Amino acid sequence: MSTETIIYIIFAGLVSLALAGFMYGFRSKQKGTLRWVFFALRFVVLFAILLLIINPKFKSETYTIEKPKLPIIVDNSYSINELSQSENALEFINSLKENEDLIEKFDVSFYSFGSDFGNEDSLSFDEKNTNISRALSEANELFRNQNAPTILITDGNQTLGSDYEFSSATYGNKIYPVILGDSLKYTDLKIEQLNTNRYAFLKNQFPVEVILTYSGLEAINSEFIVTQGAATVYRTSVNFSENETSKTINFTLNASSVGLQKYTAQIVPLANEKNKTNNNKQFAVEVIDQATNVLVVSKLVHPDLGALKKAITSNEQRTFTVKNPSEATSVLNDYQLIMLYQPDRSFASVYSEISKLNKNTLVFSGLQTDWNFLNKIQKSYLKEASSQNDDVQAVLNTNYGTFAIEDIGFSNYPPLHTEFGALSISVTHEVMLKQTVNGIETGNPLLATLEANGRRDAIWDGEGFWRWRAHNFMEQESFQNFDDFIGNLVQYLASNKRRGRLEVSAETFYYNNTPIKISAQYFDKNYVFDNRASLEISVKNIETNVQTVFPMLLKNNYFEVDLNSLPAGEYSYTVNVRGEEIASSGNFSILDFNVEQQFLNANVEKLQRVAAKTNGNAYFINEANKLVDTLLADESFKNVEKAEQKVVPLIDWKYLLALIVLALSAEWFIRKYNGLI
Numbered sequence: 088m089s090t091e092t093i094i095y096i097i098f099a100g101l102v103s104l105a106l107a108g109f110m111y112g113f114r115s116k117q118k119g120t121l122r123w124v125f126f127a128l129r130f131v132v133l134f135a136i137l138l139l140i141i142n143p144k145f146k147s148e149t150y151t152i153e154k155p156k157l158p159i160i161v162d163n164s165y166s167i168n169e170l171s172q173s174e175n176a177l178e179f180i181n182s183l184k185e186n187e188d189l190i191e192k193f194d195v196s197f198y199s200f201g202s203d204f205g206n207e208d209s210l211s212f213d214e215k216n217t218n219i220s221r222a223l224s225e226a227n228e229l230f231r232n233q234n235a236p237t238i239l240i241t242d243g244n245q246t247l248g249s250d251y252e253f254s255s256a257t258y259g260n261k262i263y264p265v266i267l268g269d270s271l272k273y274t275d276l277k278i279e280q281l282n283t284n285r286y287a288f289l290k291n292q293f294p295v296e297v298i299l300t301y302s303g304l305e306a307i308n309s310e311f312i313v314t315q316g317a318a319t320v321y322r323t324s325v326n327f328s329e330n331e332t333s334k335t336i337n338f339t340l341n342a343s344s345v346g347l348q349k350y351t352a353q354i355v356p357l358a359n360e361k362n363k364t365n366n367n368k369q370f371a372v373e374v375i376d377q378a379t380n381v382l383v384v385s386k387l388v389h390p391d392l393g394a395l396k397k398a399i400t401s402n403e404q405r406t407f408t409v410k411n412p413s414e415a416t417s418v419l420n421d422y423q424l425i426m427l428y429q430p431d432r433s434f435a436s437v438y439s440e441i442s443k444l445n446k447n448t449l450v451f452s453g454l455q456t457d458w459n460f461l462n463k464i465q466k467s468y469l470k471e472a473s474s475q476n477d478d479v480q481a482v483l484n485t486n487y488g489t490f491a492i493e494d495i496g497f498s499n500y501p502p503l504h505t506e507f508g509a510l511s512i513s514v515t516h517e518v519m520l521k522q523t524v525n526g527i528e529t530g531n532p533l534l535a536t537l538e539a540n541g542r543r544d545a546i547w548d549g550e551g552f553w554r555w556r557a558h559n560f561m562e563q564e565s566f567q568n569f570d571d572f573i574g575n576l577v578q579y580l581a582s583n584k585r586r587g588r589l590e591v592s593a594e595t596f597y598y599n600n601t602p603i604k605i606s607a608q609y610f611d612k613n614y615v616f617d618n619r620a621s622l623e624i625s626v627k628n629i630e631t632n633v634q635t636v637f638p639m640l641l642k643n644n645y646f647e648v649d650l651n652s653l654p655a656g657e658y659s660y661t662v663n664v665r666g667e668e669i670a671s672s673g674n675f676s677i678l679d680f681n682v683e684q685q686f687l688n689a690n691v692e693k694l695q696r697v698a699a700k701t702n703g704n705a706y707f708i709n710e711a712n713k714l715v716d717t718l719l720a721d722e723s724f725k726n727v728e729k730a731e732q733k734v735v736p737l738i739d740w741k742y743l744l745a746l747i748v749l750a751l752s753a754e755w756f757i758r759k760y761n762g763l764i
Contacts, residue, residue, distance in 0.1 A: 092141065092143045092144075095141045095143075096138065096141060096143060099134060099137035099138060099140075099141060100134055102133075102137065103130050103133035103134035103137060104130060106129075106133055107126050107127075107129040107130035107133060108126065110126075110129060111123075111125045111126040111129060121757070121761065124757060125754060125757070128750045128751075128753055128754045128757075129750075129754070131746065131747075131750045132747055132750045132751055132754075135743055135746055135747045135750075136747065138743065139743065139744075142736050143736075144734050144736050146732060146733070146734055148731070148732045148733075149731050149733075150728060150729070150731075151728070151729050151731065152726050152727075152728055152729075153194075153726065153727045153728075153729055154192065154193055154194040154726055155192070155193055155194070155233075155234040155235065155236070155724040155725065155726070155727075156193065156194050156196065156230050156233050156234065156235035157189070157193035157194065157195045157196070157235065157236060157237075157238070157718070158196050158197075158198060158226050158229070158230060158235055158237050158238070159180070159183060159195065159196070159197045159198070159207075159237075159238045159240065160198045160199070160200060160204075160222050160223075160226055160237060160238065160239050160240065160241075161176065161180060161197065161198065161199045161200070161207055161210060161240045161241075162176075162199075162200065162201075162217060162219075162240060162241035162242060162267070163199040163200060163201050163207075163210050163211065163212055163213075163214045164201045164212065164214040164215075164216065164217040164246075164683050165212060165213055165214060165215060165681060165683035165684065166217065166242055166244050166683040166684070166686050167212045167241075167242060167267055168212045168213070169683060169684050169686065170242055170267060170268040170686065170688070170689070172242065172267035172268055172708065173210075173212045175267065175708045175709075176210070176212075176240055176267055176708070177210060179240065179265065179708060179711050180197070180207075180210070180240070182712075183195070183238075183715070184197075186715060188719055189715060189718065189719065192718075192719060192724065193718070193724070198222070198226065200214075200217070200218065200219070200221070200222035201214020201215070201216055201217060201218070202214060202215070202216040202217075202218055202247060203218075203221070204218075204221055204222045204225040204226075214683075215599070215600040215651075215681065215682070215683060216246045216247045216600060216682065216683070217241075217244060217245050217246050217247065217683065218245065218246075218247040218248040219239075219241060219243070219245045219248070219251040220245065220248040220249045220250065220251035220254045221247075221248050222239075223237075223239070223251055223254060223255055223258055223262070224254060227257070227258050227259060227260075230259075230260060231259060232259070233260075234260070234723075234724060234725075234727070235260045236260055236261045236262075236263060236703070236718060236721075236724060237258075237260055237261065237262050237263065237703075238263050238265060238714070239262055239263065239264045239265065239694075239697075240264075240265045240267065241264065241265075241266075241267060241694070242266070242267045242268045242686065242688075242689040242690065243264070243266065243268075243689050243690030243691065243693050243694040244683075244686045244689070244690050245690075246600075246682045246683065248564070249564060251693075251697065252693050252696055252697055252700075255697045255700055255701060256700055258701050260701070261701050261702050261703035262697055262698055262701040262703045263698065263703045263704060263705070263706065263714055263717075263718075264694040264695075264697060264698050264703070264705040264706070265705075265706055265707075265708055265711050265714065266689050266691055266694055266705060266706065266707045266708060267689060267708050268688050268689030268691075269688055269689060269691075269707075270688060270689065270691040270692075271688060272302055272688070273302065273360075273361045273362070273687050273688070274302060274303035274304075274305075274357060274359055274360060274361075275301070275302045275303070275360055275361065275362060275365070275687055276299070276300075276301055276307075276309055276327070276354050276355075276356060276357060276360065276366055277299070277300050277301075277302075277354075277362075277365040277366065277685065278297060278298075278299060278352060278353075278354055278365060278366065278367070278368045279298040279299065279300045279333070280296075280297070280298040281295070281296070281297050281298075281352055281368050281370055282295070282296040282297075283295045283296070283370055283372060284372060284403045285372065285373065285402075285403055286372065286373050286374075286375055286402070286403040286404045287342040287372050287373070287374050287375075287403070288342060288374070288375060288376070288377075288378060289342055289343075289344075289345055289374055289375065289376045290342065290343070291342050292339040292340065292341055292342065293339065293340060293342055293372055294337065294338075294339050295313070295321075295337070295338055295339065295340060295370075296335065296336070296337050297311065297335070297336045297337075297352060298333065298334075298335050299311065299325060299333065299334045299335075299336065299354055300332060300333045301327035301328075301331075301332045301333070302332065302687070303327070303329070304329050305328075305329070306326070306327070306328040306329070307326070307327050307328075307357060308324065308325070308326050309324075309325050309326075309327070309354055309355045309356075309357070310322065310323070310324055310325065310354070310355045311323050311324075311325050311336060311352070311353070311354050311355075312352075312353050312354075312355070313340070313350055313351070313352050313353075314350065314351050314353070315348065315349065315350050315351075320340055320341075320350070321338055321340065323336065323338075325354065340372075342372065342374040343374075344374060345374050345375065345376055346373070346374060347371055347372075347373050347374075347595050347596055347676060348371065348372050348373070348374055349369065349370075349371045349596075349676065349678070350369070350370055350371065350372075351367060351368070351369050352367070352368045352369075352370065353366060353367045353368075354366050361687060362684070362685075362686075362687050364681075364684040364685070365684065365685040368680060369678045369679055369680060370678070371596045371676065371678055373595050373596070375404060378404055378405060378406050379404055379405045379406070379423050379424070379577070379578075379581045380405075380406045380408070380421060380422040380423055380424075381399055381405055381406065381407050381408070381422060381423070381424045381426065381577060381581070382408050382409075382410060382415060382418070382419065382421075382422040382424070382425050382426065383395060383407070383408065383409045383410075383426040383428055384409075384410060384411070384412055384415040384425065384426065384427050384428065384430075384434065384437055385409060385411065385427075385428035385429065386411050386412060386431070386433060387428060387429055387455060389428070389429075389550070389553075390551075390553040391428070391451065391550055391551065391552055391553050392409060392428065393553065394552060394553035394555075394556045394569075395407070395426070395573065396409075397556070397566065397570070398556065398566070398569060398570040398572075398573035398574065399573060399574070399577055401566070401567075401570040401574070402570075402574050405574075405577065408422070412433045412434050412436065412437050413433075413436075415437055416436045416437055416440050419437070419440050419441060419444055419446055420444055420446075422446070423447070423581040423582070424446075424447050424448070424449065424577060424580050424581040425437075425441060425446050425447070425448045425449075426448070426449045426450075426451065427448060427449070427450045427451065428451045429451060429452060429453050429454075429455045429456045429550065430450065430452075430456065430457065430460070430461055430464075431455070431456065431457035431460055432457055432460045434460075434464075435460075435464065438464045438465065445540070445541060445542055446542075447542055447543045447544060447580050447581065447583065448542075448544045448545070448580075449544070449545045449547065449576070449577075449580055450544070450545070450546050450547065451547045451550065452470075452505065452506075452546070452547070452548045452549070452550075453503075453504060453505060453506075453549065453550025453551075454476060454504050454505070454506060454550060455550075456472075456506070458470050458472035458506065458508075466513065466514075467512065467513060467514045467537055467539065467544065467546075468510060468511065468512040468513065468514075468535075468537075468546055469510075469511050469513070470506070470508050470509070470510045470511075470548070471508045471509050472506040472507070472508040473506060473507050473508050474506075475506070475507040476504060476505070476506060476507065477504075477505050477506065477507040477524065478502040478503070478504060478524070479502055479503055479505055479522045479523065479524055479529070479531075479533060479549055480497075480498060480500065480501075480502045480503070480522075480523045480524070480526075481497040481498065481500065481503070481520040481521065481522065481523065481533045481534070481549075482497060482498045482520065482521050482523050482528065483497050483498075483519070483520060483521075483643075484517075484518050484519055484520065484521055485643045485644060486616070486644065487517055487518065487519045487644050488517065488608065488610065488615060488616025488644050489517050489519075489536050489579065489586075490575060490578075490579045490590070490608065491575070491590075491592060491606050491607075491608050491644060491645030492519060492572070492575060492643075492644060492645075493568075493571075493572075493642070493643070493645075494643065495559065495568040495569065495571075495572055496559075496562065496568075497520060498523070499558075499562075500554070500555045500558055500559075501551070501554040501555065501558055502551075503533070503549030503550060503551045503552060504549065504550050504551050505548050505549045505550070509530075509531055510531045510532060510546070510548055512532065512535055512537065512546070514537050514538075514539040515537065515538050515539055516532075516535050516536060516537040516538070517535065517536055518532040518534075518535045519532075519534045519535060519536060520532070520533040520534040521533060522548070522549075531548070532546070532548065533547070533548055533549055534546070534547045534548075536579065536580070541583065542583070543579065543580050543582075543583065544580070545576065545580055555569055556569045556570075586610070586614065587671075588609065588610045588611075588612075588614070588669055589607065589608070589609050589610075589662065589664060589669050589670070589671045590607065590608045590610075590671075591605065591606070591607045591662050591671040591673065592605070592606045592607070593605040593606075593660070593673055593675055594675060595674070595675055595676065596675060596676040596677070596678060597675065597676070597677050597678070598677075598678050598680050599651075599653075599654070599655050599677050599678065599679055599680060599681070600680055600681060600682050600683075602649070602651065603649065603650040603651050603653065603677065604647055604648065604649055604650070605624060605639075605647070605648050605650065605660070605662075605675075606642075606645050606646065606647045606648075607622055607624075607639060607645065607646045607647075607662050607671070608644070608645050608646070609622060609646070609664055609669075616644050618641055618644075620646075620664055620665075620667075621638075621664070621665040621666070622638075622639040622646045622662060622663070622664055622665070623636055623637065623638050623639060623662070623663055623665065624636070624637050624639055624648050624660055624661070624662045624663075625660065625661045625663065626650065626653065626658050626659075626660045627658060627659050627660070628653075628656050628657070628658055629656070629657040629658060629659055629674075630656050630657060631656070635653075637650070639662070653677060654677070654679075655677045655678060655679035656676070656677055657674070657676050658674065658675055658676070658677065659672065659673070659674050660672065660673055660674070660675065691705075704717065
C-alpha cells in the first residue's frame with residue numbers, strides 16, 4: 088500500500104470521526120450510553136464508505152505444495168491382446184492405482200492411446216492403430232516445464248505417425264517404458280507391405296509391389312500366391328535364409344472387368360510358425376472405364392502448378408496435363424476440366440474455344456493476371472484491379488452448400504498474393520472461401536463456384552497456395568486434407584451431372600484399419616442446403632443379413648456417419664431423409680486387415696533406446712515393481728512449494744459491505760426499540 092493511500096485512509100478516519108462527533112456530540116439530543124452507541128455506529132458506516140471510495144489495494148500471498156506429476160500412458164491397441172499381455176497390463180495399472188506411497192508422493196494421472204490420445208476411462212485393447220509418437224507429443228505439451236517422469240506402458244510396436252524414437256529426443260522429462268511382451272525371436276514369414284493403386288483403368292495392367300520378410304536361422308523355401316476368388320492370378324517361389332531375410336516382388340495384374348476387384352495375397356506359412364495371420368493380406372482395386380482428364384493452361388512456371396499436380400494425381404482416377412496457351416487450343420475437347428492459371432491476352436484463343444465447347448473451367452488469378460483482358464473476355468465476374476498487391480487469407484463459408492466441404496484450418500494457412508481490388512460476381516454462384524485481411528473479412532470471395540448456361544466454373548483469386556499444401560503437411564504430417572479438398576473441387580467441376588436433392592458420397596471399399604465414413608447433403612426444393620433435416624443410414628451386411636441403422640450427424644454443410652464399428656464384409660446401404668420420400672442407396676466393402684495382428688514380440692531395443700535418451704530406464708512387465716521402487720527412491724522428484732501473490736482491491740472485500748449493512752441495521756433496531764422512530 089502506497090504512502091499516499093495511507094494518508095487518504097488517515098484523512099478518511101479523521102473526517103468520519105469529525106462528522107460522527109458533530110452529529111452525536113454537538114447536535115445530538117440523546118444522553119448517556121445511547122449517544123455513544125450511535126456515535127460509534129455512525130463512525131463505522133462513514134469510515135467504511137470512505138474506504139470504499141478510496142479503494143486501497145492489499146497484497147495477498149498464499150502458499151501451496153505441488154507434487155511432481157506422474158503421467159501413466161497406456162497402449163490400448165489390439166496388439167496388446169495379440170501378445171497376450173492385456174491381463175498383465177491391467178494388473179500392473181491397478182497396482183499403481185492402489186499404491187498409497189506412489190499417490191502420496193506424486194500427482195498420478197492415467198492416459199490411454201491408440202490412434203488418438205486421451206484420458207484413460209476404460210481399457211479395451213481394441214484400438215486398430217498405435218501412434219506412440221503422438222501420445223508422447225501430447226503428454227509433452229500437457230506437462231511442459233513441469234517435473235513429470237512418464238511411465239509408458241506399451242509393446243513398442245507403432246503403426247501410425249513419425250518414429251517415436253526420434254521424437255522422444257525433444258521430450259522434456261524422463262520416460263520409463265514398461266515393456267509388454269518379450270524379445271524372443273520366432274521363426275516367421277510375413278507380408279511386410281503391399282502397395283498397389285486404388286484405381287485402375289479397364290483393359291490396362293496395374294502394378295503390385297509386395298515386400299516379404301523372414302525371421303529365422305534356417306534356409307527355407309515357400310511360395311507367394313495371389314488369388315481372386317477361386318482363381319490363382321499370380322504365383323512365384325521364394326527362398327530365404329539367415330542372411331537373406333527380405334524380398335521385394337513386383338508384378339502386374341490385368342484389369343479385365345469394370346468394378347471392384349478383390350484379391351488375396353498369401354505367402355504359404357511354415358509348419359512351425361507361431362503367427363500365421365501376417366501371412367495373408369487382402370487388397371482391392373476399383374476398375375473404372377474412363378479417367379477424369381484435367382488440363383492446366385499456363386504460360387508461367389510456378390510452384391502452384393506442382394502442388395496442383397500432386398493433389399490431383401493423388402487420386403489415380405485423374406490425369407493432369409500442363410500446356411501453354413498456343414498448344415492447348417487444339418486439344419481442349421480431350422479434357423473434362425480446364426484450369427486457367429493467371430490468364431492474360433495470350434489466352435484469347437483458349438477462351439474462344441472453351442466458349443464453343445462449353446467446357447467447365449477453374450481460373451486461378453494472381454499478381455501476373457491481366458484483369459483488363461479477363462474482365463472483357465468473360466461476363467461472369469469483374470475485378471476492379473489496381474497496381475497494388477494484397478496479402479489475403481481465407482475463411483470457410485460454413486453455409487456453402489454446393490458440395491460437402493470440411494474446414495481443414497483455412498484461417499490458419501499462409502496468406503495468398505493477389506491484386507488489390509473488389510471482385511464482384513454477376514451470375515448464380517456460391518462463395519466457398521471468403522477473403523480476410525488481418526482477420527477481418529473484406530467482403531470479397533477468395534474462391535467461389537459458379538453455375539450458368541449448363542456450365543460449372545470457379546474463380547480462385549490468389550496465388551501461392553503451394554504453401555497451403557506444405558503447411559498442411561507440417562501440421563498433420565500428411566498432405567491428405569489439402570489433396571482431398573482439391574479433389575472434391577475437381578470432382579464437382581469436372582462433371583455436369585444435375586444435382587439431386589440428396590447427394591451421398593461413399594467409397595466402394597475401405598480397409599477396416601482406416602476411417603470408414605459416408606457423407607451426404609440434403610437440399611430443399613430450391614436446392615438450398617437444409618441443415619434442419621434429419622438423415623439416417625441403414626446398413627445391411629449382405630452375408631449375414633444383419634441390418635443396423637445409424638443417425639447421420641450434421642457437420643457444417645453436410646451430414647456424416649462413422650461406420651468403424653462394422654466388421655469386415657460386404658454391405659449395402661440406404662440413406663433416408665426422415666419425413667421425406669427421398670433416399671439414396673449403394674454398396675461398399677470392408678476388407679479385413681488388422682495391422683495390430685502382424686507383430687510377434689515387443690520392440691524392446693527401441694523402447695530401451697527411448698529410455699536411455701531421456702535418462703530413464705526400461706522395465707519388462709514382470710519386473711515393473713522395480714520401477715515403482717525407483718520412482719519412490721529418486722530424490723529429484725520432490726514436492727515444490729509455490730507462493731502466489733495477489734493484489735486484492737478493498738472493494739472486492741464483501742465483509743466491508745456486510746459491516747456497513749450490519750451497522751445501519753443495528754442503528755435502526757436500537758432507534759426502533761427506544762421509540763426514536
